[in-house]
Amino acid sequence: MRISNRSKISIYNSINMMLVLILAGGIFAFLLEDRFNLLGDFSYLFIVIPAIMLVAFYLIGRQIFEYDSDGEALNFRNRNIVPFIDKPLSDEFPKYKLISYEIVDMFLIKRLYVKVSSKNTGSTMLKYEISYLSKKEIKDLKFSLNKVVTTNNEKKELIK
Template identity: 70%
Template structure:
């Protein structure tokens, strides 16, 4: 099964650009109000707080693009940011039989996928992927595919 939200990258780029422009205009409006016009009182801090808070929330959600491929004998996970220099992209590929379990954690608006795989050196390793930008349908498809792999692995180990 293949799962990807790469086709939404242009929408994420648009939202990011819009938020950056809002932040820049907010800073300009704040500075103009403070040093030139004095039209708004203490409420002028809203020009700074709201756009910057929205930009921070956008980036706290994590990497926007998530790709998953379970075709063949290996599981392939890719997780990257729309802005390449902001964060290192993740790319992991390992055989299906190494998958032990997975867990999806939701905290407010942030969603993370934790995948536990068997490892020769340490016994098991936990890999973390950010899936906040996946739709509920995509998350359900991901769960279905991972459940199938985990179930097959448990049957083969017993």
């Protein structure tokens, strides 16, 4: 199963550009505030509110998430639309190494934690930001990962 929100890059770029332009307009309005006196003592809000909105857009998480479970491996890719803000994540490992997963939903922020078996440390926890996935995409992701975890658990039971 493949899940990707790469087709929404243009929407995220538009939102990003709109927020940057609002911030630039806020800075311009702040500099001209003494001439028009629109907000009086609260003129700093022209800069603070757009800056908070822009920071929130990036703190919610990386915008682009791609998942591929076709074949014998699981592929996860997570990246930002602005390449220099965060380092992109890219992991590929065999399906049999997947131990468990957990999706944490904290208001606007959604994270996927994947536990993978490892020779050196026993297990490794991988973290992906899935805040920008739709509910249907998250449901499909859960279905696919449940299927892999169930298959792995059944194989472990057969070995015992």
